[in-house]
Each structure stands twice: as structure tokens, then as C-alpha cells.
Amino acid sequence: MEKDEKIINMSKELWAEYMPHLSVDSVVFGFHENQLKVLLVRMAGTGLWLLPGGYVRKNEDVADAAERVLQERTGAERIYLQQFGVFGNLNRSEDFFQAYDDDLWHKQRFISIGFYALVDHSTVNPKVDIYSDRCEWQSIVSLPEMGMDHRTIYDTALTVLRQQLSYKPIGMNLLPERFTMTELQTLYETILGKTLNRGNFYRRIMRFGILVKHEDLRKGGAHKAPNLYSFDPVKYHESLQGIDW
Amino acid sequence: MEKDEKIINMSKELWAEYMPHLSVDSVVFGFHENQLKVLLVRMAGTGLWLLPGGYVRKNEDVADAAERVLQERTGAERIYLQQFGVFGNLNRSEDFFQAYDDDLWHKQRFISIGFYALVDHSTVNPKVDIYSDRCEWQSIVSLPEMGMDHRTIYDTALTVLRQQLSYKPIGMNLLPERFTMTELQTLYETILGKTLNRGNFYRRIMRFGILVKHEDLRKGGAHKAPNLYSFDPVKYHESLQGIDW
Numbered sequence: 001m002e003k004d005e006k007i008i009n010m011s012k013e014l015w016a017e018y019m020p021h022l023s024v025d026s027v028v029f030g031f032h033e034n035q036l037k038v039l040l041v042r043m044a045g046t047g048l049w050l051l052p053g054g055y056v057r058k059n060e061d062v063a064d065a066a067e068r069v070l071q072e073r074t075g076a077e078r079i080y081l082q083q084f085g086v087f088g089n090l091n092r093s094e095d096f097f098q099a100y101d102d103d104l105w106h107k108q109r110f111i112s113i114g115f116y117a118l119v120d121h122s123t124v125n126p127k128v129d130i131y132s133d134r135c136e137w138q139s140i141v142s143l144p145e146m147g148m149d150h151r152t153i154y155d156t157a158l159t160v161l162r163q164q165l166s167y168k169p170i171g172m173n174l175l176p177e178r179f180t181m182t183e184l185q186t187l188y189e190t191i192l193g194k195t196l197n198r199g200n201f202y203r204r205i206m207r208f209g210i211l212v213k214h215e216d217l218r219k220g221g222a223h224k225a226p227n228l229y230s231f232d233p234v235k236y237h238e239s240l241q242g243i244d245w
Numbered sequence: 246m247e248k249d250e251k252i253i254n255m256s257k258e259l260w261a262e263y264m265p266h267l268s269v270d271s272v273v274f275g276f277h278e279n280q281l282k283v284l285l286v287r288m289a290g291t292g293l294w295l296l297p298g299g300y301v302r303k304n305e306d307v308a309d310a311a312e313r314v315l316q317e318r319t320g321a322e323r324i325y326l327q328q329f330g331v332f333g334n335l336n337r338s339e340d341f342f343q344a345y346d347d348d349l350w351h352k353q354r355f356i357s358i359g360f361y362a363l364v365d366h367s368t369v370n371p372k373v374d375i376y377s378d379r380c381e382w383q384s385i386v387s388l389p390e391m392g393m394d395h396r397t398i399y400d401t402a403l404t405v406l407r408q409q410l411s412y413k414p415i416g417m418n419l420l421p422e423r424f425t426m427t428e429l430q431t432l433y434e435t436i437l438g439k440t441l442n443r444g445n446f447y448r449r450i451m452r453f454g455i456l457v458k459h460e461d462l463r464k465g466g467a468h469k470a471p472n473l474y475s476f477d478p479v480k481y482h483e484s485l486q487g488i489d490w
Contacts, residue, residue, distance in 0.1 A: 019266055022356060062333025062356060086328055086358050088307025111267060111307060113331050165490065166412035188490060196490050204490065245410065245433060245441050245449065 003099050004045055006130065007106060014105040018055040023093075023112040024066040025053035025150065026081060027157035028074070029191075030121025030137050031174045036190045037121055038143070038154065039074055042134035048147040051154065052135070053112065066115045074135050075127035081115035084160045085153075088112075092149045116157040120174050140193075162192055169210050169239050172231050178214060180226040181205075210235045248344050249290055251375065252351060259350040263300040268338075268357040269311040270298035270395065271326060272402035273319070274436075275366025275382050276419045281435045282366055283388070283399065284319055287379035293392040296399065297380070298357065311360045319380050320372035326360035329405045330398075333357075337394045361402040365419050385438075407437055413485050414455050417476050423459060425471040426450075455480045 028039040040049045054069035056062055066081050088111040097107040126135040138144060146154065164170065171179075171187055185201050205211065214228045238244075273284040285294045299314035301307055311326050333356040342352040371380040383389060391399065409415065416424075416432055430446050450456065459473045483489075 019354070019356070021264055022266065056333070056356075058354070059335065061335055062331060065333075083331055086307060086331060088301070088310075088358070090304065090306055109264070109303070111264070111301075113333070163412065163486075167408065192490055201490065241408075245437055245446065 002045070007097075008100065008104065011103075011105040014055065018057055018105075020105075021109055021111060022056050022062075023053055023110045024056060024062065024069055025051045025087075025112050025114055025153055026066060026070050027051055027114065027116040027154050028070065028076065028079065028124070029116065029118045029140075029157075029161065030124065031118065031187065031190065032121045034186050034190060036140050037137035038140055039076070039121075039124070039126060040136065040138050040144070040146070041073055041128070041132040043131060043147065044133040046147075049138075049144045049150075050147050051150045062113060066113070070115075073129050073132070074124070076119075076124040079117045079119055079124070081117050083113060084116050085114045085156050086111060087114060087149060087153055089149075096148050112153070114153050114157060116161065118161065118170070118174065165191060169208055169231070169236055172233075172236055178228045178230050180228060182226065184229070208235075208239050210239050252342075253345065253349065256348075256350040259300065263302055263350075265350075266354055266356060267301050267307075268298055268355045269301060269307065269314055270296045270332075270357050270359055270398055271311060271315050272296055272359065272361040272399050273315065273321065273324065273369070274361065274363045274385075274402075274406065275369065276363065276432065276435065277366045279431050279435060281385050282382035283385055284321070284366075284369070284371060285381065285383050285389070285391070286318055286373070286377040288376060288392065289378040291392075294383075294389045294395075295392050296395045307358060311358070315360075318374050318377070319369070321364075321369040324362045324364055324369070326362050328358060329361050330359045330401050331356060332359060332394060332398055334394075341393050357398070359398050359402060361406065363406065363415065363419065410436060414453055414476070414481055417478075417481055423473040423475050425473060427471065429474070453480075453484050455484050 030037045030039060039052060041052050042049050052070055052073035054065070054073065056065040060068070063081070063083065066083075067079070070079060070081065071077050090109065092112070093110050094107060097104055100107050121137055126137070128135045140158070143154070165188060170191070171184060174187060175183055181202060184205065185196060185198065188201065189196055210232055211229045212232050214230065275282045275284060284297060286297050287294050297315055297318035299310070299318065301310040305313070308326070308328065311328075312324070315324060315326065316322050335354065337357070338355050339352060342349055345352050366382055371382070373380045385403070388399075410433060415436070416429060419432060420428055426447060429450065430441060430443065433446065434441055455477055456474045457477050459475065
């Protein structure tokens with residue numbers, strides 16, 4: 001990577017204002033019209049894609065830093081981020097800035113705290129910051145090459161999201177208020193990256209006890225209209241705690 | 246807290262050898278003879294109980310640091326630790342050392358990375374280090390008061406362990422190779438801290454498909470002997486990945 005004056009000029013302020021050696025990176029999954037995407041930024045001048053990330057102020061809680069950074073990098077506000085892992089191996093980012101002097105802020109060892117969120121991506125309006133020349137949703141089926149260990153951070157977040165499907169419901173704020181069983185199954189299939197057996201899916205999802213079945217409102221067609229469901233908000237939030245043995 | 250010369254003398258070496266502002270703390274749950282305990286150390290001279298914790302060397306991966314620290318503090322070797330959360334709020338530990346000068350290593354802001362493990366506690370031989378005068382298993386039903394935010398770290402680890410019961414099996418290396426359904430249920434009840442309905446537990450645990458039922462080996466008594474089970478190691482490890490939708 002070639003040296004960038006902007007980064008050199010930034011280093012002194014970063015040393016003064018932020019916790020050294022500590023970064024936050026966010027994996028924001030966006031679901032909309034049956035597609036799963038992830039929010040990436042392209043580092044200006046390098047053509048390299050990264051997760052939106054940044055640093056923790058000396059007078060700031062770590063969780064607040066993650067929300068602020070995401071907002072600054074992407075314009076995405078009020079996204080509830082969940083911490084899911086720490087990426088603390090040696091040389092995960094140091095080499096990236098090897099063209100620079102050793103006292104450059106960015107060239108130090110950084111331990112990154114990973115956060116993730118799953119949102120309806122039509123509610124987010126990405127915008128670039130001074131580090132990046134692009135900020136956009138990328139389909140998870142054709143991701144560009146990513147810098148540092150950000151592909152590993154992304155892969156870990158996806159694994160955690162998939163595990164979460166085993167014991168927590170998902171779908172509120174991602175599906176319309178009333179939806180068909182097929183629409184809910186498609187959400188799960190998109191996240192899991194595979195097709196599911198219809199009968200097994202139905203039995204498993206009903207076991208959570210979070211769905212309300214509605215009177216058929218889509219009458220009048222030539223074919224039998226599919227049943228419509230909505231989430232029972234109380235039971236939905238109860239089951240976010242995991243299975244009650 | 247009164248000043249301790251040992252801590253002041255240690256500060257300079259810590260600044261030279263370790264990553265500033267970063268600590269690791271471990272919640273080691275021990276299960277043995279139907280009791281759940283947690284490994285605590287008592288800080289010498291203070292009477293205050295803490296989780297075993299320490300710092301990350303400049304040339305060391307974070308996960309390796311957690312294992313080394315646990316071994317140094319407690320003598321516990323080869324414990325597989327899982328990272329479960331980051332404790333990054335302001336003033337979680339700074340006040341603890343307020344009697345000391347501001348440049349003391351320990352008085353800085355620390356962001357702690359939490360690890361947890363569940364082990365058969367008869368396999369661990371706790372021993373003290375230079376910071377502590379006691380290191381021992383404490384029953385989770387009568388924990389002593391803990392310093393800094395270590396009670397919060399412990400509570401979070403227990404929540405994560407309980408959530409894990411919703412989608413991952415537990416019990417291998419904690420129960421004898423062959424066990425009764427009652428013994429397995431008691432393990433779950435001990436971790437969850439409540440009694441469970443026998444029929445519901447049986448149905449839920451069988452759904453994991455991880456148990457092998459054995460021919461009755463406890464014949465000869467006046468009463469019908471309970472069935473014995475063991476874990477199918479292949480299916481057990483498969484199901485550690487979570488539900489296969």
C-alpha cells in the first residue's frame with residue numbers, strides 16, 4: 001500500500017484521543033426482498049474492501065464506540081449491535097501499514113472487537129467517510145476480496161447468526177407484519193444458505209410458539225390462498241432468552 | 246484499598262511487556278458430584294474475591310494469554326476456554342486502585358475479555374500466585390462478594406452457559422461414561438438452577454439424537470434398574486454446531 005498523507009496527519013490526533021491497540025468492526029447484515037447482503041466500505045485509494053470499523057475514545061464505553069463508528073462510517077443510525085467475538089491474534093492488521101513509520105497509530109497491534117446486526121437494509125442509507133470512497137451493500141453470495149482479517153470476522157459473524165437461528169427467533173422487523181410460512185422459510189433459507197424441507201421447517205418453527213395464525217385475508221383467487229401469520233410480540237421477546245427447559 | 250509495594254514494583258515491568266488497557270478474565274465452572282462451583286482467587290491483603298485474570302503479552306495471541314493466565318493463577322492446565330464477552334465500560338476497574346499514583350499500570354482503564362469453561366472440577370488443582378492468598382472453588386449458590394465488575398462478568402458467563410443448553414449438548418467429560426437419565430437431568434437442573442419436568446426433559450434431550458441406550462447392566466436389585474445411557478461421540482460433536490435446520 002502506498003503512503004497516504006491523510007493517514008499520517010491523522011495519527012497524532014488518534015494517539016491523543018483514542019484507546020491504543022483497540023478497534024471495533026461491525027458486520028451489518030441487511031435483508032430485503034429475499035436477499036441477504038453485508039455493508040462494506042472501500043478504503044480510498046486502495047480499492048480494498050473492509051468492514052466498517054474504527055476506534056474507541058478514551059472517555060467512551062466500547063459498545064457506544066461501535067454504534068458511533070458505524071454511524072460515522074455508514075450513516076446508519078439506531079442499529080442495535082451485538083458483540084460476538086474478539087479478534088486478537090498477532091499480525092492481523094500490522095502488516096497492512098508496513099509502508100509507514102513504526103510510530104504510526106494504524107501500524108500498531110490492534111485487537112478488534114466484532115459486533116453484528118441484522119436489519120432491513122432498505123432502512124439504511126450508506127454514506128462514505130474520509131477513509132473510504134465507497135460504502136455499499138454487497139450480496140453475500142459474491143463478496144469482493146477483503147483486507148486484513150475482515151473476511152474471518154465476517155465468516156465468524158455469519159456462523160454466530162446461523163447458530164442464533166437454533167435457539168432464538170428471527171424475522172421481526174425483517175418481514176412485513178403479516179407473512180406466509182413460505183416467506184418466513186425463505187428468510188431462514190437465505191441466512192442458512194440452503195433449502196429446507198417444508199414439513200420439518202413448519203414443525204420446528206411452530207415449536208417456538210411465537211406465531212399467530214390469521215383468518216385468510218387473501219381470498220378470491222383461483223387457488224387456495226396461503227395462511228398468513230404474524231409474530232406474537234410477547235412470546236417472541238420471551239423466546240429471545242432461549243429455550244425454557 | 247491500602248497501597249501494596251509489590252503492585253507498585255510490578256507496574257514498570259507490566260508497561261514494558263504487556264498490551265496496555267487490555268485484560269483477560271476467566272469464569273471456570275466446575276461440576277462434580279452434582280454440584281456447580283466457580284473458581285475464584287482472593288486478592289492478597291484485601292480479602293476481596295476476583296475471577297482469575299491477567300494481561301496479554303505484546304507478542305501473544307489473546308486466546309493464548311487467557312490460557313496462560315489461568316494456568317499461572319490457578320494451576321489449571323489444558324482447560325479449553327471460550328471467549329464469551331467484552332467488558333468495556335468506563336470506570337469498571339480504575340477506581341479500584343485509586344490510592345496509587347496515576348501512572349500505575351493497574352490504575353489505567355482496562356477493557357476485559359471474558360472467557361469461560363465448564364470442567365469436572367476434580368481434575369483441577371488450584372494454586373495461588375503472587376497476587377492472591379487463596380484460590381478455591383466456591384459454590385454458585387453462596388458466592389462471596391466480588392471486586393470490580395467481576396460479579397457482572399460471572400453473571401454474564403452463567404447466562405451464556407444456560408443459553409448454550411438450548412442448542413448445544415453438554416455433559417461429556419462431566420458425567421461418568423454411562424449415566425442414568427436422572428443423572429443427566431440433575432446436571433441440567435444444577436446449571437439452570439431449577440427443577441425440570443421429567444417428561445419434558447426426556448423428550449427434549451432425546452430430540453438432540455445424541456444418546457445411546459444400553460442394555461440394563463444394573464440387574465438384580467429388588468426394583469427395576471434405571472436405563473443407562475452414553476453419548477454417541479460423533480453425533481455429540483455434530484450437534485455442537487447447533488440445530489441442523
